[in-house]
Amino acid sequence: MHRAPTRYRRIDERNSREYADDIELLGHRSDNKSNVGADCALEQVATIEFDAFAKNARTRPSDSPRAILNAKEHRFLSGWRVGALVSLIGVLLVFTCNLTLFLTVRLRHGTKLDGSIGTLFEGDCDRTRRLNTWVHLIVNVLSTLLLGASNYCMQILSAPTREELVRAHGRRTWLHIGVPSLRNLRHIGRNRSALWLALCLSSMPLHLLFNSVVFTNLQANEYAVVPTTEDWLHGGTYNTSGFIDMDSSLTASVIDYIDTYRINETSTQGSYTNTRGFVTAYDKVNVAECFNTYNDQYVSNAGNVYIIQDGATVWRNLSHWYLNRTVLDGSYHWNRRNYPIGSRSSYRNTPLFNSAPSFYPSNGWRCLSHVASECDIEDGYEVPKNRSQWRPFEAPIKYCLIEKVEERCKLQFSFPIALLVIVSNGIKALCMLLTLIVYRKHLPLVTLGDAIAHFLDEPDPETKAAQWTWELTHGAQKDELGVWPEAYDPKRRLWRKAPSSLRWATTYFLYCVAIIFGSVCAARSMDGMPKDPRKLFKVGFGTVTGNNLLSMNTSLIGGILLANLPQALLSYIYLAFNALYTNMFVGQEWSSYKDTRKSLRVTAPIGEQRDTYWLNVPFRYAVPMIVISGIFHWLASQSLFLVQVTVMDDLTRQVSNQISTCGFSPFAIIMCTVLGSILAGGGIVIGRLRYPGGMPLAGSCSAAISACCHPPPGDIHASILPVQ
Template identity: 50%
Template sequence: MVVRRAPTSYRRLRDEDDVELKETTNSIPLHLLFNSAVFPNLQANQYSVLPATEDFLNGAAWNASGLIDVATNTSESIVKAAEQFRTNLMKHSNYKNMSTADCFHAYSNQYISEIGDALLIQEAVIWRSPDTWRPQWANHSGNYTWVRHSTSFPRPLNYDDELPFTSSPSVYPSNGWRCPSRSLTNCTASSAVEVPSPDVWAPYGSPVKYCLVEEVPERCELQLSFNIVTSVIICNIIKATCMWLTLWRHRKPGLVTLGDAIASFLDDPDPETEGRCLHSKELFQAEWQWERHHNREEITIDPEAFAPQRQRWGKASSKRRWFATYMLYIIAIIVASVFIKRSLQGMPSSFKGLWATGLGTLNGNNLLSMSTSLVGGVILANVPQAVLSYLYLCFNALYTCMLVAHEWARFFYERRTLRVTSPSSQQRSSYWLQLPYTYAVPLTVASGLLHWLASQSLFMVQITVVNDDGEPDPGLSISTCGYSPVAIILTTIVGSFIVLGGIGTALRRYPAGMPLASSCSAAISAACHPPSEDIDAAVLPVQWGVVDGGGKGEVGHCTFTSMRVTEPVPGKLYA
């Protein structure tokens, strides 16, 4: 039998891997901008902290008797600064009294917006010079033992070495003054070594009796970027216009589902694929490759012997698609592993402590060490969203190929009506494209969870720093991106489950029988050459198998048909 090669319309199989790339390319501006069109601008206050005795509130001079090994000029500077602090305190009436525990917790965050300066009232203020004293770390009772060292001895830690203490939101930790050890760099006020209980908190030598805390009006804002919103609207208009033009130019019913394709070829069998009823997608690819190599216009097609094989589901998709999808995933995992390692630096080592850092929470030690513009921060924070969207499309395409082949294989052992987009007679309507709800719903939920976790993993940060005068200081404002180690780890785990699910699904096997067609239109067409008397097969329940009188001589014929069929015999020839 001499048959011309399949027309170019069947060659679309070779371009199927580009569909999700084009879709993602069209949506990249939306993925990079849409999530941050509306964003918060947080407030962070600079503030000062002064420990003092209760008589200081009654007009007495600041008691400097607790300053140990402090130079005279330094002591005089502290007393002068304390007097200025009291002047500011008396000038403003917006101070409130706080208990020791409430005061301790009120300053537990890096960025403070509701309160400002704090006056700590203690029985006595003991403040040792950091040049000659250091804490003894061996004492785990919470009451540090201070030991004297040589003036030439290098400071082992970054100490709080000034009074009053000035807290700056741009320096982490800004609340290191809460630690009795006065270690600004390694302060962990939640540790029982530093503070056994907030009720007996003693940051400057003796327990705090209560605090006077300045109340500051908040200026946190929810901002809308006009440029970003405009860009998103323009992109949506362009995308909607392209969709409308596509629908307008192609008004005829399209081949959307597998049932649409089978129905189309049953109504109008294509002579180009006649005599190839056992041709699979893989065999058509081999033919096309041979034709290109030999530059032949026609080839001889011989009948094939039926040899049933139980193919794995993964065989339904091309090797190129599998490679591209999982190579991108491997790259994403490597990048995520690097980010996880770096994000854990300076974070609690215990699981409980790490979990306490939260998802998408701004702690001060989880900021990128670079400043960004508004648009730059938005794009940087949303790059993972674009990557995840492309990965989702890749895995969606893999599942689509496997489930199309699964729907195809069911016609071998079960007579079924066709699932089409515009049903007539006994045809079934379609509420989904190729992914049944049992697959589509979990995949969509996992994708939504993945995108939400990604938004908590890397997020834009805009902070307005308010100085001691209550005015925003543009020079100290923070514009960068924050990150959450917990969210990055969870994003990686959820993404890995999706990937492992793809591998597990690919290892399943189709029942032995029909050649594997997947989404190859040529292979679908080859299986749709019913007997001439079967004129309404497309709208009736159909099954694939051997039809009586369909072949020539000893050669049988397999096809979709509404007529009676039998199973093909292994080893027998069919065309």
């Protein structure tokens, strides 16, 4: 096929463009398509008229594409700089939000800080939980913006320049084009590598700390369970006729201890005065309501409970059982003494139960065998299905008096953690600003189109007359270049062939680790939780009910790191899957040039080249991936989260202790596991698609791309016209 002559106006650069002459370019193009595999040079469209070309090229067509590109890319708002500037603006907005919140809370509290902890909200626990959910949703939106902006700039910094590609090929090695790459860091400038590393390291505090800047402080009331009669409630003596295996001294000590919780009715209905002189309101409730009030291990709106029975309570000898602490994890459990127990099942009851959230948070006193085993309220033997028949102390219950306690849950703010997040955010912004200023004339080959245009403008002699494929460069000599001729192969290759086997293996290995971990956590988190999905959903995301707290007390920093470890793992998994998808989409874009002539998609278009607002993953895939990433991180933040527990004394209702631990949400863990499986399944499904047959699979390998980009001599404008 012959190309019609085209007249170009040529400005002689040697004479400073002072004269021009007309020349006639004649080109010939081979019509032999049977050797596509051996000679797959991407060529320009046959014929274009001068007027149309001059109109679309936006410059003189006779200028070399490289000179035109250099002039265009040196403009500040062009090419990759637009995306980097948008990323910088986004990071600065997040920085401003974080700094504004920090200063607002700090100035509001002044010097009155509780261990560098401020309070954003204090009040009703349900409202606190809802606010916590929304705050973490916003935090994860901001975190996703930071992750995406940082990932964009890191990919720009690691993208090789033309000079770096020539140097690498001269050393008989290849680089990645269009994908996130650690390999390229060995071959790019040290300053760019340092900026890349700073962006990477500044992400660690965000992954490990950001979701714990704001956390819930749950109120947990200590309370006593006092089984008694109306006679004692109105000032009478305690009925000890039901005591078994208890000598007089032990009986006297029990009576003295119970008198500590004696209350006296005041003139105000429903109000009582305790032995400390505090006036407290009590609710008189039926048996079923009494049982349900103490469903949670940590109770925030109720306190001491007086179980009013018809007759004397059957009490066993407390000395048969004692509370012991495990050295390994610090948890508490009941141990049986070594000497024999009475024949009447002495293990079933203890004289008086005190909820001690600091040591042994439990609602198991409602079951007969609570000191000997875990309480299963669904067990008909332990708790009757008809709650009105409930008899925890072997005597019928008339009613219960439950102390009303005002809920004071808090949404708190950690200033040291927030400061670390702000500093990390600032480092990211500074790195992006330096990238824009120091490398404003930087010409990286970011997209596949950038690399094709470069090799068409300046064909690489190292890969001339060689047919490269991704498989060959990832074979036995994956770190070096070699020359292998390859025959034409009409086989349609799978998309999964574009990424290397190592990338597939590492990505799905981490995914399997996360899924196994998530499945185990989901199974363990269901202990003590309702099995009905509707009831489980009502537990909520990231909410603390007392039943969903880890039985451990840790430091604040320890709890923060524990709660955010899944965030770091999920961030790495997201980046790994992003790189995997990017590899496959780069392969798809490469294969799209086989059957149809199309202009190159580049970061700085000239001629008929196409501008691009995305790097290598199309918007229709990139946007859902970013949304999934945000939802993923939010679900992770609701699956395992930091919780502070403020323990209130059972008599004074003053703070007696502080606990730092982690809470978990079974439903969020399950949803996180399901979403992760969808993300991983999407990779497998897309990997089963096939590229067009007959096109060598270049992947992101610079050598394979270069080998296919050797236009005929004199064809200097191939890159700025549609190619095939």
